Amino acid sequence: MWHSAVNRFCRDVAAPAATPHFLALRSGECQSIGEIYLAVMATLLDRAGRHYPLDEPRWRGDDGSPLLVTPLPGITRADVASSVRSQWRYAAALPQPIAQPVTLGEGLTPLLPFAVDGLDLHVKPEWFNPTASFKDRGTSVMMSVLKQQGVTAMLEDSSGNGGSSVAAYAAAAGIAATVLAPESTSSAKIQQSRVHGATVELVPGPRQASADEAVRRSAGTFYASHNWHPYFLQGTKLLAYEIWEDLDFTGPAAVVLPCGAGSLVLGLHLGFGELLASGAITRRPRLLVAQPARCSPLVTAFAAGADAVTPQAWTPTVAEGTAIAQPVRDREVLSAIRASGGAMTAVPEEDIAPAMFELAARGLYAEPTSSIVLPAVRTFARQGVLTGAGPTVVVLTGTALKAADAVARLLG
Numbered sequence: 140m141w142h143s144a145v146n147r148f149c150r151d152v153a154a155p156a157a158t159p160h161f162l163a164l165r166s167g168e169c170q171s172i173g174e175i176y177l178a179v180m181a182t183l184l185d186r187a188g189r190h191y192p193l194d195e196p197r198w199r200g201d202d203g204s205p206l207l208v209t210p211l212p213g214i215t216r217a218d219v220a221s222s223v224r225s226q227w228r229y230a231a232a233l234p235q236p237i238a239q240p241v242t243l244g245e246g247l248t249p250l251l252p253f254a255v256d257g258l259d260l261h262v263k264p265e266w267f268n269p270t271a272s273f274k275d276r277g278t279s280v281m282m283s284v285l286k287q288q289g290v291t292a293m294l295e296d297s298s299g300n301g302g303s304s305v306a307a308y309a310a311a312a313g314i315a316a317t318v319l320a321p322e323s324t325s326s327a328k329i330q331q332s333r334v335h336g337a338t339v340e341l342v343p344g345p346r347q348a349s350a351d352e353a354v355r356r357s358a359g360t361f362y363a364s365h366n367w368h369p370y371f372l373q374g375t376k377l378l379a380y381e382i383w384e385d386l387d388f389t390g391p392a393a394v395v396l397p398c399g400a401g402s403l404v405l406g407l408h409l410g411f412g413e414l415l416a417s418g419a420i421t422r423r424p425r426l427l428v429a430q431p432a433r434c435s436p437l438v439t440a441f442a443a444g445a446d447a448v449t450p451q452a453w454t455p456t457v458a459e460g461t462a463i464a465q466p467v468r469d470r471e472v473l474s475a476i477r478a479s480g481g482a483m484t485a486v487p488e489e490d491i492a493p494a495m496f497e498l499a500a501r502g503l504y505a506e507p508t509s510s511i512v513l514p515a516v517r518t519f520a521r522q523g524v525l526t527g528a529g530p531t532v533v534v535l536t537g538t539a540l541k542a543a544d545a546v547a548r549l550l551g
Contacts, residue, residue: 182209183369186470193235196288198357198367205468206369208234213413214380216388226276229380232413233280233373241282241312243269246377250385250532255516258527261391263382264503266538270307270331272300273378273403273536277365280374282308285363290314293363296353298346298459299328300537301365306337317360319349323459327541347464366400366467372409375402379410382532383419390420392529393481395427395519397511397536398437399461401472404428408475426481427525429515431458435485436465437472442483446470457491457545460508460537482524490514492549495539506542507549509535 182190184207185200193208200206211234218231226246230237245268253262265273282305285293292315295305302318309316316337320329321344332339342349353362365371383390390411398404404426414420430438433456436448448469456462466472476483486494495510512533519525539546 183207184209194288196285196290196361198362198364205367205471207471208369208373210416211413213415213417213419215417215419219380219384226279226374226377226381229377232377232380232410237280237283237287239283239286240279241286241308242279243275243307243311245269245275245279246381248381250382253533255513256520258516258520258525258531260395260516260527260531260533261385262503262533262535263378263385264505264535264538265378266504266535266540270300270304271538271541272304273375273534274300274304274365275308276377277371277374277402277406278304278308280377281363281365281368281370282312282314284370285314285361286312290361290363292360293317294319294353294356294360295363295365296320296342296349297324297365298349298462299324299541300460302337302339303328303331303335303541305363305365306332306335306339309337310335319353319356321346321349323455325459325542325544327543331541345464346459346462350465350467365402366463371402372405375406376408376410376413377406378403378534379407379414383411383414386530388419389530390414390422391424391532393425393427393525393531394534395429395512395516395525395531396534397458397461397508397515398428398430398472398483399463399508400466401437401468401475403534403536404472404475405468408479411479423479425524426476426479427515427519428476428481428483429486429511430461430483431456431491431511432485432487434462434464436463437469438483438485440469441473441476446473456488457507457549458486458511459542459545460506461511482519482522484515484518486511486514486518495546495549498535499539503535504539505535506537506539507545508542509537 186204187202214231220228248267251262253260268275294317296319318337318339322341434453440448494513498505
């Protein structure tokens with residue numbers, strides 16, 4: 140499947156005028172896996188335009204910026220390995236073959252009908268993933284690459300779901316993991332990471348303090364941050380392919396989702412962009428993105444027309460998973476939302492708990508971080524941004540089972 144997707148790229152796209160990371164081919168078809176790898180691969184790319192080999196364990200550019208994989212050709216329906224019962228059915232969309240994927244069966248979460256105030260939408264509960272959040276999509280691909288590259292120990296910083304996902308997949312990969320987490324992290328998420336065998340260290344201060352400490356230690360242990368590592372986005376992009384297949388191989392009109400650091404926003408941007416490039420869809424779905432008002436630096440920058448966030452004061456929010464004051468990929472996230480013709484909104488703190496309880500009353504036990512999408516849907520509908528014309532998918536990123544402390548406080 141991966142072979143056929145790349146052959147199509149070599150035949151239809153690659154040319155001497157292509158960007159430097161693509162092999163210029165005129166012969167019609169790639170003849171070997173080695174040629175296929177060179178044709179698509181290339182490189183990792185930093186903000187300064189420097190290219191780096193994909194097989195080099197690296198989490199940032201020499202300029203200190205986050206990395207992205209250079210553009211890929213995307214796949215079509217014929218490239219989906221329909222017999223594979225996980226997100227690895229879309230492995231042909233990845234930039235290189237993975238000999239032994241580290242998988243726990245992530246992906247293939249349900250798409251359910253979801254009506255809100257007369258709008259007929261769909262909801263995608265991502266807690267059906269192995270560690271109960273969407274993060275497993277990115278972690279599976281990231282860990283597969285790290286294992287293939289020979290990494291044996293790694294460091295992660297997380298406020299919860301990312302850490303527990305990394306702990307589980309590191310255990311499956313045989314990689315030693317250390318997770319740095321804020322002291323305020325939900326006890327359920329900390330326990331999950333420890334049970335999987337990770338070393339968990341609690342860092343005093345806000346979420347940013349954990350990230351800063353991880354970067355400081357990265358000189359001694361490979362930093363496999365889900366916010367920094369480019370292959371994490373290669374995993375989250377597979378949600379776009381899955382939504383496309385869920386909708387009978389058509390694209391949605393819009394996707395509504397919460398955002399902290401933006402790995403899901405960027406994953407959807409990459410995935411839908413590749414589907415557009417392959418001709419599998421004809422337009423980009425609009426990305427309609429929510430943050431909690433108490434910590435919404437991307438919303439502020441988006442509204443101001445800025446290219447990057449400006450540091451601002453924030454206060455703790457019950458939507459802890461989105462409380463990222465300084466997202467490292469801010470420029471890319473803002474650009475992705477704008478490229479889709481999308482929109483952003485800041486959800487007031489007083490609306491989050493009622494949204495969680497409303498979802499729970501409908502059988503959807505979403506954590507507060509995920510629950511911000513419900514008031515966001517209503518805001519976007521009120522603004523005329525969301526009309527219900529064409530399929531709209533609402534992503535619930537994680538379960539309240541992992542936010543038991545917060546739920547107990549909200550219950551009083």
